[in-house]
Amino acid sequence: MKTSISLRLTCLFATLLIVIMLISNCFLRTSLFSSLENLMQKELIFRHSLMAKYISTQGSASHWSNVKDKIATLTEHEGRKVDYLVLSKDRKFNLGGEVADKINYDGLPEGFSTVHHQNESYPLYILVETLKPLGERPEVKFIVAIKSKPYYATLNEFTRSLVFISLAGLILVVMLSYFLARYGLRPVRKLSEQANCLAPGKQFQRLDCDTLPDELYSLAVSFNGVLERQEVAWKQLESFNANVAHELRTPLTNLIGQTQLGLSRPGASDELGELLESNLEELGRMASIVNDMLFLSHAQAGQHAVELSQVSLREETHKTCEYVEPSFLEKNINIDVIGDVQVMIDKRLFHRALANLLENSARYALAGSSVGVELSQQGNFTYIAVSNVGEPIEPQHLSRLFERFYRVDEARNLSSVHHGLGLAIVKAVALMHGGEAFARSENGVNTFGFTLRINAPDIASNRAILSASRVSVEAL
Known part of the structure; x- marks a missing residue:
């Protein structure tokens, strides 16, 4: 499913804000x-200090009513927010009414603690101190209890405010994030508009x-690089189309002209035979071009040897040299073979590539050279x-x-003899063996060659390539 970058950024901002708010709100x-x-706890300590000393000095049962009155007065004065309790195993010394009756005497630890009542939603926070016996009074536990409901109400109100503020902030951030993301992505939209305006x-x-x-x-620079490479490819394609048209036009023109001439002269069978022989030669040249183009198309498609x-x-090089020897004898050129390598190759393709390089050298090497x-x-x-002495390139x-x-x-003076696919075939043979072609011209010496991978991978049989390659190398 397609989603916009603005929406993705907004969701990321919203998720990040939710996580941050949850952590901060919990804190x-x-x-x-x-x-x-x-x-x-401070309230409990303060209230405890008001009565603890007084109770600890009351050891007579007759004076215990004074303690009860004083506790009742303090409780009423506090608005019943704070309870003062005295617990004892002797029930006549118990003070605090129903609240005291609901508290387990034996289960009270010293110091601060909380007590939950069944009928109360919020616990009592208590401070307990055990007072030693005095006179008629046995050991008692003096308890100051404070009701936590107002404090919890404050906490709940604060929680509701946090939730409301967080939701409002989340909505505001989501809206602002979306608009800011849209604003920040304006360069992307402008870049897209520029790309859409590129005319083919x-x-x-x-x-x-x-x-x-x-x-x-960097993205725009890479895209511009693609455009530049595409322009080069289109130029090469246009040049290729023009070259193909030029190469095929010459034999076709010759065939048409000679045929028209023969038809306009009703005559001897000898002339007709010569005409047909000439046409056959031109047709053979055209067939050679077509076969070479077919071979190159297979190689370009990634086929292997x-x-x-x-x-x-x-040894194979010497065989190829014998095949091209007539071309070298015409210009009195010697061939020197240096080195040897044992390698797994397709011999027919190797002969074809090397023959093309040798024929190219014989064509452009200086007479009498090597x-x-x-x-x-x-x-x-x-x-x-393959190196030869010749005109620098x-x-x-x-x-x-x-x-x-x-x-x-560029004048193509030799186009009637050579159709310009020899070196392209060399490159194709190199690619089919996992290598590449190379050329250099230094100090009056021109060198053309190709590489072959020694450890060639196992390749599935491809009979189409072999049949295409055999058409132009049958003489080998």
């Missing part, structure tokens, strides 16, 4: 109750981060690097050389 009530008990397809749109609080600044086998990369193939192991990866091109159809030569 205040306990503190007041303790103060009231202390007050009653419009470049260089960014969220305004300057006025945002710290909590939202299958049919892995333990091989010597040096191309080096270095095989090495670094950690859990095998590095395959600008840094802005290095990061894009493995994109589909990307060429440093």
